Amino acid sequence: MTDFIIFSVTTIAIWSVLGISLHLQFGLTGLVNFGQVLPFAVGAYGAGFAAVHGLPIWAGALIGCGLAPLIGVLVILPAGRLTQDYWALVTLGAGEIFRLAMLNISGIAGGVEGASVVRLGDRTLAMVLALVLLTGTALFAFRMDRSPLGRLLRVLREDETLAATLGRNPLRFQLVVTAVSWVMAGLAGVLYAHVTGYVSPSSFMVIETFVIWTAVVLGGPNTIAGVVLGTAVVQLTGVSTRFIAQWSHLPSELVANLRLAAFGAVLVLVFLFRPQGVIPEPKRRYNADSR
Amino acid sequence: MLIAADISVAFGGFQALRSVSVQAAPGSIVGLVGPNGSGKSTLLDVIAGLRQPDGGKVQLDGATVPLGRPDVVAGFGIGRAFQVPRLARRLTVFQNVMVGARGQSGEKLSDLFLRPGRVARREREVEAAARDILRRLDLSHKANDYASDLSGGQQKLLSMGILLMAHPRVLLLDEPAAGVNPVLIERQIRFLRELRDEGRIIVLVEHNMEMVANVCDHIFVLDAGEVIAAGTPMQIRADARVMRSYLGQPA
């Protein structure tokens, strides 16, 4: 039971970091990133590359979370001037291209087979590290969220042209947000690799992006609390899949697919009936009369 | 002095502006009138850097204003309010106004984390300025409403307020009075005169000839992408061609 709790908390914490990263991009800035699994994968593959090439763990971490924002900037630069629909397609494609590259180039981290990395044997330590990463990410995002920068990013979300006529270069701010949020997702990837003890292309399918989006949309993309809540719900249904399978005597494959179908239904229902998610963006009040 | 010279814009095969030239002196309100589709909004877009013209140039006080770069143009002190107001609809009125301020240290990540004191100080200045502007526009009571909850007329006032936060030298106003109730129009007119007396350059696009004649110092009349007349309100009223272009084109 304790093992299960430790495993669940670790999982929820890591995926919450991915959710907060998406909160900054989508909830705050309006960037529709359908390749959110990409920076996560880049982080993990940094660890995988280091393990395969005999580099120390810190070097893998550095490669992973340094490369993630670089790749983000490379993806966004040509796509920056495109409309949001194209942005979604470009990021989706970039994520798949990276995964296919890892699958086929065995020299980087084992190709199809994947690669083993140092596994954190102490599961409590793994959980603590995940919680530390989550706390740091949340504090950083919260500071951005409640700042003049957060206000401007919301204007970008609502109307890029307005921001431009007010003297701000939208692309510059989109690049900043991408860099920051992809570092966060990259760090989550590094930690994930060391928690599971291996990296393999099958961990970074498009479906993972879909799972992150479901959590963020369900809980509320505009708040950190919403993102963490949504992630907890979605990941708990994930980790309990095999218990449900046991209990219901259905094949676990079927239960897993039913879970994804349920996520799809959740996405549609939330979009239709509660687009702001469970926890909506709070209104920030100012005293307009005096002082 | 704001000068837009020989501006031409084509949308596909359709010529929206044909070598249009207008100018506006500091401390004056210049009207841009003409029937629907004559190219008024397109001209403002070109000056504001939102549309790259096929030819022509824009100058402010002798300096060349870059074309097609709205964020850079704003740095020249040129502000544009839109015919259909552009606002951050899911932010409050107060937040919208605050965004208008330039040079906010808290928009830089480095300052946010390394110079929190400076960020907080600047933020208090911005708050105070926003409070003043809302008072001037008589919108204080709406400060904490979402921008989307304002009436059309109030939204036009708000977009002017956002502009003013940046202390622009030039205000490009696109039909600020359209759909606004008469009381608010009176307030706008008073406000425009105040701004003019502060020495700013105001370019006012208006459909309504009466209102324009009432507040403008100089008027350019556009028709089908061409300037067909220019002069004082008196001269324009006396111009037979202008009157003809309005016949059969009720406002």
Ligand SMILES: Nc1ncnc2c1ncn2[C@@H]1O[C@H](COP(=O)(O)OP(=O)(O)O)[C@@H](O)[C@H]1O
């Ligand atoms: N983005 C566009 N694409 C094609 N045609 C346009 C576009 N914007 C404006 N036009 C056309 O250019 C002409 C001038 O438009 P506009 O400048 O909005 O006129 P006004 O503001 O004087 O009513 C109109 O005929 C309009 O249909």
Ligand SMILES: [Mg+2]
């Ligand atoms: Mg117009």
